[in-house]
Structures are given as C-alpha cells and as structure tokens.
Amino acid sequence: MSSGSHPHPTLCVEVPLGDRSYNIHIGTQQIDSFGQTILATLPDLSHALVIADAAVEDPWAKRLTESLTACPTPHGKPVRVSYRSVPSGETSKSVSQLSDIWQWMLDCSTDRSSVLIAVGGGVIGDLAGFAAASFTRGIRFIQVPTTLLAMVDSSVGGKTGINLPTSKNMVGAFWQPSLVMIDTDVLSTLPERAYISGLAEVIKYGVIDDAAFFDWLDANAAKLVARDDEAVRHAIAESCRSKSRVVGEDERETSGRRAILNYGHTFAHAIEATAGYGKLLHGEAVAIGMQMAANMAIDLGRCEASLLSRQTDLLLACGLPTTFPEADVDAMLPVMQRDKKVSHGKLRFILPERIGSVGLVGDVAPEAVVRAIESCR
Numbered sequence: 001m002s003s004g005s006h007p008h009p010t011l012c013v014e015v016p017l018g019d020r021s022y023n024i025h026i027g028t029q030q031i032d033s034f035g036q037t038i039l040a041t042l043p044d045l046s047h048a049l050v051i052a053d054a055a056v057e058d059p060w061a062k063r064l065t066e067s068l069t070a071c072p073t074p075h076g077k078p079v080r081v082s083y084r085s086v087p088s089g090e091t092s093k094s095v096s097q098l099s100d101i102w103q104w105m106l107d108c109s110t111d112r113s114s115v116l117i118a119v120g121g122g123v124i125g126d127l128a129g130f131a132a133a134s135f136t137r138g139i140r141f142i143q144v145p146t147t148l149l150a151m152v153d154s155s156v157g158g159k160t161g162i163n164l165p166t167s168k169n170m171v172g173a174f175w176q177p178s179l180v181m182i183d184t185d186v187l188s189t190l191p192e193r194a195y196i197s198g199l200a201e202v203i204k205y206g207v208i209d210d211a212a213f214f215d216w217l218d219a220n221a222a223k224l225v226a227r228d229d230e231a232v233r234h235a236i237a238e239s240c241r242s243k244s245r246v247v248g249e250d251e252r253e254t255s256g257r258r259a260i261l262n263y264g265h266t267f268a269h270a271i272e273a274t275a276g277y278g279k280l281l282h283g284e285a286v287a288i289g290m291q292m293a294a295n296m297a298i299d300l301g302r303c304e305a306s307l308l309s310r311q312t313d314l315l316l317a318c319g320l321p322t323t324f325p326e327a328d329v330d331a332m333l334p335v336m337q338r339d340k341k342v343s344h345g346k347l348r349f350i351l352p353e354r355i356g357s358v359g360l361v362g363d364v365a366p367e368a369v370v371r372a373i374e375s376c377r
Helices: 031-041 054-070 095-107 122-137 148-154 184-189 192-208 211-225 229-249 258-262 265-275 282-299 305-317 329-337 366-374
Strands: 011-015 022-027 047-053 080-086 115-120 140-145 159-164 167-174 179-183 349-354 357-361
Touching: 011 229, 022 229, 031 054, 031 179, 047 054, 047 122, 054 080, 054 115, 054 184, 080 095, 080 122, 095 122, 095 159, 115 122, 122 140, 122 148, 122 159, 122 167, 140 148, 148 192, 148 229, 167 265, 179 184, 184 229, 192 211, 192 229, 192 258, 192 282, 192 305, 192 349, 192 357, 211 229, 211 305, 229 258, 258 265, 258 349, 258 357, 265 282, 265 329, 265 349, 282 305, 282 349, 282 366, 305 349, 329 366
Parallel strands: 022 179, 047 080, 047 115, 115 140, 140 179
Antiparallel strands: 011 022, 159 167, 349 357
C-alpha cells in the first residue's frame, strides 16, 4: 500500500444504532492526525488508554500515541495517555491476559470518563473491547484496526470477547465503539499471508448480502491481491457498509439476521479449535468453512452447484485455501455442538441460497455435517 504524497479523501460509513451510532473513517495518512480525529468525536477526552499489538507498536501505535499527547484539547490540558502492548496471536485472548489488563487499568486510575483505544488486529480489538465493556461496567472504546480482517469484520459491530481453552469467543459482551478509524497505510507492513487471510471475510459479504459486490470482487481480484490502493479502500468500505446494515437491523443477534455474518464460521471455529490455534489463520479457516457450508447447501438441495464454483474460483483467485486435508471429523463435531448457534442441542448453519443471499438452517443431521467436512478434505 502506498498512499503517495497526498491523502485520499476519507470515506465515512455510519453504523446506525440510535444513540449508540458511530462512524467508521476509512482513509490514508490518518495515524499522525489521530489526536484531532478523536477529539472531534470525544471533545471531553482527558485520559486515553492505548492497548496495542506488539507487532504494530513500531511505527503505528507509537505514532498514534504521539499524536494524542501532542494534540491541544478544548480544555487546555494535554491528554493523559497510558500505554500497554500485548503479545501477538490468538493465545492473548485469554482470561489471564484480560486479568492483567484489568489490573493495569486500575493502576492507571481509569474511570468512566477514560477512553480505551485498541490498536491491532481482531485479537486486540476483541480483548481490549471486552476490557472496556467490563471495567467499571463499561468505559468508552475506540477501534484502530491494523489488519484487513479486523478492518472489515471484528472492529465493526461491537462484539468483544476472549477464548476459553476449548472454545473460541465463548465469553464476551456486545460493546459498541465510539469510533472506528481505518488507515489503509498500515496494511503496508501487514505480512502477505495475513493480508490474504482478510480477503476471505471480504468475499463473505458478497456471498451473504451483496451480489453486485461479489461481481465487483470477481472482476478486481487481481487488484486486491496486489493491494491496489483504490480497490482495497473500496472493498473495505463496501464490506463495512454491508456489516453496518446487518448490525443496524440486529445488534444483539435477537432476530437471527445478524447470524448471517457467521457464514462459514461454524466450520471455521471447529477447524481452528481442533487444528490448534495458529495452524491456520482465521480467514483461511473461514474460506474453508465457506466451502464446507456451500457443499452442505448443495447436498441439502438449497442452492445450485454453480454457486460453489463461483465461490471456489474467487477464493482461489485471491490466494485462499479451499480444502483442508487434515480436517478431523471426529474432533470437529463435538466442538460444533458447543457453537453459540446450537439450539436445543440441534446444529444450525448459515447456508447460501444464491450469491447475495443466505439463510439460517436448523436441525441439520450429523451425517450431513460429516459429508460437508469430508467434501473439503
């Protein structure tokens, strides 16, 4: 990613949630002016806690912190900034790491007027967001996602949480941020595999909600893989618009509408849990999970085989995996039984009907689940 000497116009996407509505700013060269952006949103800011992924500490988190401390405030006093880094990786989404953060927040004299700022990928956003949601029963929170996957998925919508040793994202809270700031310049330091992994969630939005966006992705896959500035910003903005529509309709997963965002994820979480966290990146597991879900939909007569063909072609064009030979059916099934979409012991899946539309299917027989997993081995 190279933004050149002039910043591109910032795109703004609103997440419509009444008095909890907030904006997603998508642009370039925003890190060094972050202090001004946050004070425009939260003019009463006096204490900011920055929690950063160790991998983005230098340069992004340090530059952002410097912009905060240097920015003049309406009340004339500099913002007091507390800073902490967290080790990279899914293992940081743990009870022990959360406990350490709570104690740190207490030591920093955090109160309900403080603002916690998460700088990093989905792990940091989920972890820091849950800390914000739970400390003094809730303080304000800002997301500064630094991975493509976090930009289009985990930073938007207010889901926060940590993992238990045998189950992903089982403990958490819905806690909406006050602002999401996406600076695509940070993608320039994102490793290739991590960047490509994020494209799985982008493709997901085309399948579940927006057929026209899927067509655009089909036509622009090569540009996305090459990290073309304009194409990447467009893909992020459209993904955020899609997610904001769904979240605006069903913030807390009460109507079932928000469940469509989990397309491929029931399989993906089981793959991650049984393969061992870290063997596959989350987006890689989602890509494989989407394939399993599409195979299941065809098996159950819910969609045409052409959908799987188009999805497969796009995933491959974006450099994503479509099979997982090491899939352990016997290990995956018990994990899936603990999935949050299980109802009265019955497995439920988000399955595609056509490009741009999916549905929640209940009471799926275990035999159909086995066939779907085996279709991608």
